[in-house]
Amino acid sequence: MSGFDKVITSYAQALEGLEDNMTVVAGGFGLCGIPENLIKEIKRKGTKGLTIASNNAGVDGAGLGLLLQDKQIKKMIASYVGENALFEKQMMSGELEVELTPQGTLAEKMRAGGAGIPAFYTATGYGTPVGEGKEVREFNGRHYILEEAIVGDFSIAKAWKADRYGNLIFRKTARNFNPMAITAGKIAVVEVEEIVEVGELDPDEIHLPGIYVNRLILGTFEKTIEQRTVRSA
Secondary structure, eight states: OOTTOOBOSOHHHHTTTOOTTOEEEEOOBTTBTOOHHHHHHHHHHTOOSEEEESSOOOBTTBTTHHHHHTTOEEEEEESOOTTOHHHHHHHHHTSSEEEEOOHHHHHHHHHHHHHTOOEEEESTTTTSGGGTTSOEEEETTEEEEEEEOOOEEEEEEEEEEEETTOOEEOOGGGGTTHHHHHHTEEEEEEEEEEEEOTTOSOGGGOSBOGGGOSEEEEOOOOOOOSSOOOOOO
């Protein structure tokens, strides 16, 4: 990798510098748009004590759920426990610290972190356990709680297509948390399905500019279906 060219060729290089007890911001929603190979690399590395901010922790045996198997995650900042029985078990037993955060608030915490905004006020969560212990201000007769931004040591995400400078295009709902997650990492690592030469992407179709991306890797993906739904016979 040199100059503006963000392309690297190995997953070991992609996560070089990731150490125990770091904070990782991860894109994806369930199994949609998750950086599945980067997650597998974290599992291979055996990095532990991680704080991970992501909508949820995948499912049992897939996505971030893989990292729960060896208890590599110390804390999850998430919106949804969902279908992951191991996530629920570790949370209820106290083995895993969980900071449940409304989805919109979580997305804004990532976006704010990427924009250099340390905190913001939101009405979401006021008067509920979400707001306990947080600063409250009143604006125009309505109460708001102060939420701090999230900045990760690393961010990991997936996009559909990129050029070598890291300009990204996401595909449909796989965009989800990925753009905000990328901006919130001090070192942003993105895996993609296709890399093209600079100038081949229509500037009007780029969803996130390469200035936010530090490392870019071409991957192959299983695209696991989280819940298969078919018509009855």
